[in-house]
Amino acid sequence: MQFVIALFAASHQPSARRALRFAEAALAGGHQINRLFFYQDAVSIANNSQVQAQDEFDLPAAWREFIERHQLDAVVCIAAALRRGLLDSQEAQRYGRPAATLASGYCLSGLGQLHEAAQQADRLVCFGGD
Structure with a gap:
């Protein structure tokens, strides 16, 4: 089965960790993940400048x-x-900010990427966004 996973919850919320566990289980079960889409407060997961407390699980790193x-x-x-100050190098330059804050492995794009992936997958699974 082909999944698209959409996350809406910030990195400190339980559903963000549940999404990771689901993704791990899906791949372990022989399924595919066509796209991960981080939306609303879930963009914090891709923030390279976020630092977790030493006694907490580092979900963004995971x-x-x-x-x-x-x-x-x-x-x-x-x-x-952009609304939350998360920029890649191109957007940082565009808006005159001193540094990029987007972690490697992620790309910035529009909501159309979620729609496109959902059309091609068997299932869209969403986490968070109460």
Whole structure:
């Protein structure tokens, strides 16, 4: 089965961790993940400047490792990202900001990427966004 996973929850919310566990289980079960789409507060997961407390699970780091290990397509909604100060190098330059904050392995793009992926997959699974 081909999945698209959309995340809406910030990195500190339980559903963001559940999404990672679901993605791991899907791949372990022989399924495919066509795209991960980070939207609304979930864009915080792709923030390279976010630092977790030493006694907490580093969910953003776990997502980065998972995406890299499986070479997954990880798209961050550009509108939600810009609104929260999350920029790649091109957007940082465009808006005159001193640094990019988007972690490697992620790309900024529009909501159309979620729609396109959902049309091609068997299932769209969403986490968060109460």
